Amino acid sequence: MLDRIIKFSLNNKFLILLAFLVLVIYGTRTAINMDIDVFPDFTAPTVVVMTDAHGMASEEVERLVTFPIETSVNGATDVRRVRSVSSQGFSFV
Structure with missing residues (x-):
């Protein structure tokens, strides 16, 4: 099974490179648009009467x-x- 994947990858270098670039672009776009809270709110709820x-x-x-x-x-x-x-x-x- 692994031999077939390696042979397919070596025979279709352009397709593998294109898939890699698509994944990198998608991952970069997702990381840029992701909401990241570096310092999340850890304060306990407060009630004032x-x-x-x-x-x-x-x-x-x-x-x-x-x-x-x-x-x-x-x-x-x-x-x-x-x-x-x-x-x-x-x-x-």
Whole structure:
């Protein structure tokens, strides 16, 4: 089988050369047009919960709004870290 391929290749040098050039041109064209991401995005998904609590002090916002949201978010699966900020009338989790 291999002998037949070698004999065919030696007898049809022009056809083999043409097939080689077609493959090289096609491969080059494909490589140029290919979308390559050298530095893929490895950042974990982030969720921000912002609440508005008019007229509440920062301590009340933390106790009544922020802490219950933190507790709920911590109960979700695959949560790595929860950070929060409570200020007068606003809460960011």
